Amino acid sequence: MFDSGLGENGVGGLPVVQGVRGAAGAVDGLDQRAAAEPAEAIGSSPVPSRYGRHVNQLPSSSATLVVRTDFSGPASWERLRKVLATPNESGFLPDVALVDDPRFAGATCAEARNLLPGDYRHPLLVLADTVALGSAELPVVVVDLWGEPGRFIRVVAAELWGIENNLSIANMAFDDFARAVDQDGVFRTF
Template sequence: MTMLPEADALLVVRTGFSDPDAWQAVRAALGVTGEESFVEEFQDEVAVVDDATHADLTPDQLLGLLPSGYTDPILVVVDSAALESAEMPVLVVDLVEERGRAFRVIPAELPDIHSNLSIANMDFFEFADNADADGVFRGFR
């Protein structure tokens, strides 16, 4: 396994390699077209890490691979569970408040989470605690 790259962008790390078509569908749902993209919904850069050495790594293992200068409040993980579900719920890992705490989110809600956490408008727990019973955040109801 290799260290995650230095990036002044939201890192989206692929750990699920079971279905290449599903991976492309998740990328499209997130609005990510290249390895480094400006995604309008995020109003920021997104850096995709698509490296098979990260296959099946846990969030805790990925935290150990973050570069010391990474300043984004979250890490996004596209694991097998995200690839196997029609909703494509990616895993969002907190890097600030409760480092390592995670919940799943449907791609359409990720930009709002990222922007609110980036400007400290909301806290991680406000999203995590409002995930549905299955652990997936689908927006505030």
């Protein structure tokens, strides 16, 4: 069938999940279809895709998933991978696993949440959509899974370590970051 294991891919040792079944989505304040979706319970049942085939679920991972949903330009994805693999000035990195599978192209936030495996224990899910990969800052979508499941903010990729590290150890809450977004809805720093 398919290999849903994590494999190493040369950039900074970030694991890349390949050949998995699942979908994840483009969502932000500019994408009204995602903002209008009701919050749904996290589950792992098959969800019909817009392409007429079913996908089962995103992979299990010991790291927070970063799911690519835009496949229009490989250079932008490579740039995001490099940013995520580069420590900040204090040496911090996000603990992430990259999901790079075209079956996830253009799916929504709710679809991604529905496709999380039952054993996914991370407080957030990250989506690399068209807006993120089309911007110099790479403002990825960070979806809250614990506080108010389904709500989201954008976080510039270079600052993803802050929300991922702090939420993973319950040092801060999603609200702390949501209250610190700029006028355009993007978190850049405190």
